[in-house]
Amino acid sequence: MSWEPERLQGIVEAALFAAGEPLTLARLQRLFEDDEAPTQSELSTALAALEAAYAGRGVRLVASGGGYQFQTDPATNPWIHRLFQARSPRFSRAVLETLAIIAYRQPVTRSEVEDIRGVSLSSGVLRTLTDRNWVHVVGRKDVPGRPSLYATTPYFLTYFGLGSLEDLPPLKEVQEGDMDALVEQLAQGTEGEEGADAADDPGDDPEAAAGGDG
């Protein structure tokens, strides 16, 4: 059977609001009995219509974590924030760097993370990442000690507003060249990066950024 567009949109809309987590096309499809299930293209059309209908409103439909979800418009953030007691948590560089390595290099072991960062990982960092359900253990590597292999979760994608891992910001290319050129490149860094470094490093204090380079 084919669906009347408005009716299907209503069901999809209600399901997305009720679920509170991203729903994939397949999962939306499974909400229906076999003989009445809309096709994926019917569902896609309904989602596109909803997305258009919500354009400019305080809530928007976004593709996230491999599925679809309603989220508040970031422009409303200053006000919506006050609904919640706790300030949004800030994460240390150790947590963010570890998360980045796991996200781009997954599945990885703890020692592979430590190898890249050149520093041993305190257990608190991995616990923060697993407690927040951004990272989970997906297996063990068949090397001595059988270390756990870590990978990102679907919730990680949702939290960072990503549709899939491909939406991660691209990693900087590996530089090639002779050693002297590479040393020079390291010394140069990225244009303007120093300022960002100074602002981001200690305590994330906005006042610290104002100082700039001297």
Add this chain to the structure above:
Amino acid sequence: MTEPTPPAAEGEEAVARVAGEPLVQLPDDLYIPPEALEVFLDSFEGPLDLLLYLIRRHRLDITVISIHSVASQYMEYVELMRQTRLDLAGEYLVMAATLAEMKSRTLLPRPAAEDDDEEEADPRAELIRRLQEYERFKQAAEALDHLPRAERDFFVARAPMDPEAEAPQAEASLMDMLEAFRGVLQRSQLHEEHHVGSQGLTVRSRMSEILDRLEAGTAYRFTELLAPDEGREGLVVTFVALLELAKGHMVELVQVEPLHPLYVRVP
């Protein structure tokens, strides 16, 4: 022990604070006043981070380093480590040793006979590679931090159902399960159409999915890991992911004898 370090908020150019005094000027090399070691450990994410900083800000040339001062600093660190954070300071020591080793290799004359053998690797190569690799992820972490993020930049909009209105969960009987299973079997025969489109598949994420799915000790038929309804693209991604996993010793591919079914298992 030094005095407790002041709160994290720093002055404009202060790299760190030592006993309340802002430490604006870093020495031009790796040698940190010992009492500053602790704050340094907090300000930098490790020796690579520190070295990157020194190369960039202070134009430290990693090939021009006095071994003498590395050695004496080394001993001061060892002394200091006895009192404080042994675990963290160790990595800085390794870095100091690496720099000293690198320097000594550049100073030593190369044996003449070695020419026709493989070319002597640039002593800096390994360190440069590691610095580059670290820098990539340092930048990636910053980019990640700037991504719009739930609870900070947006919130999930939801309209939860009234819990009272939720139907009590019925217990499934064996007949229900058989009925459901029959339905799956019927549907699998239909296979009416394929929607092949970009599914945002990556080999890396597929590797994670596969590992997530495999239970240790159980052998899975190779063919059951390949879902035909994903289409050609999905099959290829899964196949490449399995190859990668096998290469990294994360799964084993086993076969009783030639032409027998192939099995995949987590060792």
